[in-house]
Amino acid sequence: MNSTGSCADVFVLIFLKVGKFGYETAIECVILSGYVVVKTVIAEIGRMMGHKTIKGRKGFTLAELLIVVAIVAVLVAISVPIFTSRMDRTKATVCEANRKIVLRQILLEQMEDDGFTRDDAEAILEKSDARCPAGGTFSVEWEEAYVKVNCDRHGASIGGGEDTAKTVSVSFTKDYQDFVKANPKTSNDNLRKAFLKKYDGKWPTLTVSGETYSIQPYYQDRGTSKQVEDRVWLFAKKESVSGWNTNYIYNPKNGQWYGATTWKGEPGGVGRVIYEDIDDLIDKIDNETHSNGKKKWAVVTDYQESK
Numbered sequence: 001m002n003s004t005g006s007c008a009d010v011f012v013l014i015f016l017k018v019g020k021f022g023y024e025t026a027i028e029c030v031i032l033s034g035y036v037v038v039k040t041v042i043a044e045i046g047r048m049m050g051h052k053t054i055k056g057r058k059g060f061t062l063a064e065l066l067i068v069v070a071i072v073a074v075l076v077a078i079s080v081p082i083f084t085s086r087m088d089r090t091k092a093t094v095c096e097a098n099r100k101i102v103l104r105q106i107l108l109e110q111m112e113d114d115g116f117t118r119d120d121a122e123a124i125l126e127k128s129d130a131r132c133p134a135g136g137t138f139s140v141e142w143e144e145a146y147v148k149v150n151c152d153r154h155g156a157s158i159g160g161g162e163d164t165a166k167t168v169s170v171s172f173t174k175d176y177q178d179f180v181k182a183n184p185k186t187s188n189d190n191l192r193k194a195f196l197k198k199y200d201g202k203w204p205t206l207t208v209s210g211e212t213y214s215i216q217p218y219y220q221d222r223g224t225s226k227q228v229e230d231r232v233w234l235f236a237k238k239e240s241v242s243g244w245n246t247n248y249i250y251n252p253k254n255g256q257w258y259g260a261t262t263w264k265g266e267p268g269g270v271g272r273v274i275y276e277d278i279d280d281l282i283d284k285i286d287n288e289t290h291s292n293g294k295k296k297w298a299v300v301t302d303y304q305e306s307k
C-alpha cells in the first residue's frame with residue numbers, strides 16, 4: 001500500500017461516515033485524524049533526519065492533513081450538539097422512569113394503609129434509590145386527591161388523581177405549541193393576537209398570595225434552529241407591567257412557576273420574558289442573580305391557576 005492509497009482509504013472511511021452523524025462518528029473521526037497526524041509526523045521526522053521512511057512510505061502531505069483536520073472539525077461540530085441533546089433526552093426519560101417507580105411505591109402503600117400521611121410518602125422517597133440522572137432533586141407532594149413526585153429539572157409524575165388547580169399551564173403550553181406548529185413562519189406577535197381570539201380574548205390566570213396575574217404565551221420566533229417545544233413558554237404578569245417584562249415565568253420542562261425577585265431577593269420583582277430558547281430560560285432562572293448576589297428568580301409552590 002503506497003501513501004496515496006492509505007490516504008484515500010482514510011478519506012473513503014470518513015465520507016462513508018458522513019451519512020450518519022453521531023458521537024460515534026466524532027470518536028471514529030478523531031481516531032482516524034490521530035492516525036493521519038501521527039503518520040505525517042513520523043514521515044516528517046524521517047525526512048528531517050534524512051532517512052527514507054519505512055518501506056518507502058512518504059506519509060501524508062500537509063495539504064492532505066489540513067483537509068482531513070478540517071473535515072473532522074466540521075463533523076465534530078455537527079456531532080457534539082446532537083450527542084448532547086440525545087443525552088439530555090435520555091436523562092429526562094430515565095428521570096421519569098425513576099419518578100414513576102417512587103410514585104408506584106407510594107400509591108401501593110397508600111392503598112394498604114388508611115392512616116397514610118405526607119410524611120410516609122416522603123419516607124418512601126428518602127428510602128428509595130431512585131435519582132435524577134441529571135442531578136435534579138426529587139420531592140413528593142401528597143394530597144387527598146393525588147400524589148405527585150417532582151423533579152426540579154424535569155417535572156412531575158402525577159398519580160391517584162389530578163391537581164386541577166395546577167394543570168392549566170400544562171394544557172395551555174401544549175395548545176400554544178400546537179398553534180405555532182399549525183402556523184409556522186408566523187411571528188410571535190401575530191400568533192399571540194390570533195391565539196387570544198381562540199381564548200375568547202381572555203388569558204388564563206395565575207393567583208399568588210391573593211394577587212391575580214394573566215398567563216400569556218411566548219414563542220421565540222428568531223435565531224434558533226430548535227424545535228417548537230423548546231421555543232414556547234409562558235409568563236404571568238399584572239397589566240401594569242409593561243413591555244416584555246413579567247412577574248412570573250413558567251418552565252414547561254418541570255411545570256414550575258418562578259417569581260421574579262426584588263433587589264433584596266424578596267418576591268414582587270420584575271424579570272424578562274425573552275430568552276434564546278427554553279434551555280437559556282432554565283439556565284437564567286436557575287443562575288441569574290442581582291448585582292448583590294441575590295437570586296433573580298424563586299420557585300413558587302403556593303399558587304392556583306384557572307381558565
Ligand SMILES: [Zn+2]
Nearest residue numbers: 095132136151
Ligand atoms: Zn430529573
